[in-house]
Amino acid sequence: MSAENTTPPPNAAQIEYWNKGGGAAWSNYHDLLDRQLGPLGHEAMRVLDLKAGEAVLDIGCGCGQTTFELATRVGPTGSVTGVDISAPMLAIAEARAPHDGAGEIEFRLRDVQTDDLGIGRYDVAFSRFGVMFFSEPTVAFRNIHRALRPDGRLAFVCWQPFSSNPWMREPLEAVRHLLPPSEPPDPLAPGPFAFADPDRVRGILTDAGFTNIDIASFETTLGSGSVDETLAVTLRIGPLGRAVADQPERLPELAGPVRAVLERYLTSNGVQIPASAWIVRALGRQE
Known part of the structure; x- marks a missing residue:
């Protein structure tokens, strides 16, 4: 009898995070997060120029808001498959009611880096901040490329550097003196800023087979x-949530300084803090 294979999957750390603490936090606040991140997802959808009847792969679909919006844009003759590694978030997505006139919707628990997505099944691949967490991003994007039809296209949103995002940087800086010292994160490790360098993104997509790559601020x-x-x-x-994830008792102490930062950005439309992202698009073959 062969020994049981106990080797963890390549994305084991991310799978654990998004099925435990991270997934629980996003699930609890998914309405507020969808409100916050919506404008960025809408811009990536705009550059895709979706057509009625298209089949779309929504990568890192989370609690499903983007999947439903994509399904509305491709209409009743289209379809959208939302994939994510977070079972708690997909449970919320599956419980949500689709919009009138939306195309067919399906949710699947899948690791885009390692699981079979099919071959030539989709016209479009889309992601709102779901592609920066692969341990081997080139492998993952080859899998995405394989799932696209020959004339398929890709668009996603990823963050510019931490230093260019006051909405994340300033709250953390306001309480850094209250937190234990920590080593600077590895800029290439899976995480929200893994794709901050556009040259790295371009190289990954090129190696994965994509062409006509455009990265716009x-x-x-x-x-x-x-x-x-x-x-x-x-x-x-x-970043702040991750820094104190194992110290929830510290939240009341940190709330005052963070609130002071947010109040500086309060407008008639609520809090509005500057943010910078990359809108990345590419084709599955040379045009």
Whole structure:
């Protein structure tokens, strides 16, 4: 009898995070996060120029908002498959009601880096911040490329560097003196800023077989609504949320300095803090 294979999957750390602490936090605040990140996803959808009847792969679909919006854009003759590694988030997605006139929707628990996505099944691949967490990104994008039809196209949103994103940087800086010292993160490790370098992104996509790669800067302002709503998200999601994930008792102590930062950005439309992302698009073959 052969010994049981106990080798962890390549994305084991991310799978654990998005099925435990990270997935729980995003599930709890998915409405506020969808409000916050919506404008960035809409811009990536805009550059895709989706057509009625197209089949779309939504990578890292989370709690499903982008999947439903994509399904509305491709209409009743189209289809969207939302894939994610987070079972808690997919449970929320599957419980949501589709929009009127939306295309066929399916959700699947899949690791895009390692699982079979099919061959030539999709016209379009899309992601709103779901592609920066692969341990082997080139392998993952080859799998995505394989799943696209020969004339398929890709668009996704990823963050520019941490230093270019006050909405994440300033709250963390306001409480850094209250947190234990930590080593700077590896800029190439899976995480929100793994694709901050556009040259790296271009190289990964080229090696994966994509062509006509365009990486455009998109600057906007983000917020989840009121100061209280944005504070709740900021303390539990992103770099600050990760820094205190195992110290929830510290949240009341940190709330005051973070609130002071958010109040500086309060507008008639709620909190609005500058943010910078890349809108990346590419083709599956040379045009």
